Amino acid sequence: MAAPDFIRETLEDLKAHGLYRRLTEIGSAAGPHVEIGGRRVLQFASNNYLGLANDPRVREAAIRAVERWGWGAGASRLVAGHTEAHAHLEADLAAFKHAEAALVFPTGYMTNLGVVTALVGRGDLVLSDRENHASIVDAAHLSGAHLVRYAHADAAAAARAIESRAGKSGPPDDRQSGRPLLVTDTVFSMDGRVAPLADLAALSRRAGAMLVLDEAHATGLLGPTGAGLAEALGLEGGVTASVGTLSKALGGIGGFVAASREVCDLLVNRARPFLYSTALPAAACEAARAALAIVRAEPERRGRVLDLADGLRSRLRERGFDAGADRTPIVPVLVGEPERALALAAGLLERGIFCPAIRPPTVPRGTSRLRVSLTAEHTEEDVARLVAALVAARG
Ligand SMILES: Cc1ncc(COP(=O)(O)O)c(C=O)c1O
Numbered sequence: 001m002a003a004p005d006f007i008r009e010t011l012e013d014l015k016a017h018g019l020y021r022r023l024t025e026i027g028s029a030a031g032p033h034v035e036i037g038g039r040r041v042l043q044f045a046s047n048n049y050l051g052l053a054n055d056p057r058v059r060e061a062a063i064r065a066v067e068r069w070g071w072g073a074g075a076s077r078l079v080a081g082h083t084e085a086h087a088h089l090e091a092d093l094a095a096f097k098h099a100e101a102a103l104v105f106p107t108g109y110m111t112n113l114g115v116v117t118a119l120v121g122r123g124d125l126v127l128s129d130r131e132n133h134a135s136i137v138d139a140a141h142l143s144g145a146h147l148v149r150y151a152h153a154d155a156a157a158a159a160r161a162i163e164s165r166a167g168k169s170g171p172p173d174d175r176q177s178g179r180p181l182l183v184t185d186t187v188f189s190m191d192g193r194v195a196p197l198a199d200l201a202a203l204s205r206r207a208g209a210m211l212v213l214d215e216a217h218a219t220g221l222l223g224p225t226g227a228g229l230a231e232a233l234g235l236e237g238g239v240t241a242s243v244g245t246l247s248k249a250l251g252g253i254g255g256f257v258a259a260s261r262e263v264c265d266l267l268v269n270r271a272r273p274f275l276y277s278t279a280l281p282a283a284a285c286e287a288a289r290a291a292l293a294i295v296r297a298e299p300e301r302r303g304r305v306l307d308l309a310d311g312l313r314s315r316l317r318e319r320g321f322d323a324g325a326d327r328t329p330i331v332p333v334l335v336g337e338p339e340r341a342l343a344l345a346a347g348l349l350e351r352g353i354f355c356p357a358i359r360p361p362t363v364p365r366g367t368s369r370l371r372v373s374l375t376a377e378h379t380e381e382d383v384a385r386l387v388a389a390l391v392a393a394r395g
Helices: 005-016 056-069 077-081 084-096 108-119 134-143 155-166 197-207 229-233 261-270 282-297 300-318 338-350 380-394
Strands: 033-036 039-043 101-105 125-129 146-150 180-185 210-214 241-245 255-259 330-336 368-373
Touching: 039 380, 056 282, 084 101, 084 255, 084 282, 101 108, 101 261, 108 134, 108 180, 108 210, 108 241, 108 255, 108 261, 125 134, 125 155, 134 146, 134 180, 146 155, 155 180, 155 197, 180 197, 197 210, 197 229, 255 261, 282 300, 300 330, 300 380, 330 338, 338 368, 338 380
Parallel strands: 125 146, 125 180, 180 210, 210 241
Antiparallel strands: 033 039, 101 255, 241 255, 330 368
């Protein structure tokens, strides 16, 4: 097969700027230790926050489901891919999120694409945090709505954006700006910050805007039952649609949205990633149900990972690292230029620790970093080892 010249030039350019990416092959199951290149290393790179990706109960649920349903779903949900396992999972997710209904998609990425494009279109307005996940940005572009990206975690900037667009305070005139939709990650994936949700919810109410939350990194972790930040703050009532993923704390694969029955009905009819893609395997649904049951039964898991992350942040701060502040399992170690982040990651790997560098365009220029993610399976000793390795690798 042939590759046009621009491809080689693009790859050379990425290499010259420290932005070339390569895959790392993992040779073992998910866990705090993994095998890379035949070597066992301690890892801080996975979103398996509660340690459920390889939990025996979750594995067993998946195996039993494969024995009952086989592996592939064979068709999209609306054709022949919808099983009792999907229906049961959606009932469980709706109960977990205190919502009327829930709808499962093949991935979290596709959930955001489906939700945003079903709710807004040309002539509408999407207000989106500047550091929202790429799937939200892509969804907004795909929707054809006017996209305004406000300063990161800054509700006042969001208010200025919506009020200037409407030309007045109060609900915007339909003919001026169409339907407004405010969308935010609740825990930001690359810096672990928590969104100013109380202020954003008040703004959406004031402006008559729909409020869509992406709770991908809050699901299973925040709130009294682990339902997310909106639950923690008692703000679920003001939310139009709450997106989550089965792929992070729930340890599997798939995305979901919790919402009113009517919103879910609209998505079944209009969300193109739902309509035109093969359903999640029933086994992934059964595994997610087992994981949800563990989230409910073992709240100590979320306490443990959040405590470990708090401990890591304060130790890093004491040693002069800029490591974020909010109580989430994501600890950013800000470095600056991509080459420095790569060098720090390589220094860790030499010391038996895997924690890859995160560089633009995933994060803004000048803010390359290591993104440390903790899991409930890590120990205090693992955290101490990471801190020592970071100090040594920093030089
Ligand atoms: C905030 C956020 N939303 C959505 C997604 C997409 O979820 P999934 O990996 O299930 O497609 C991610 C994962 O990378 C994420 O970090």
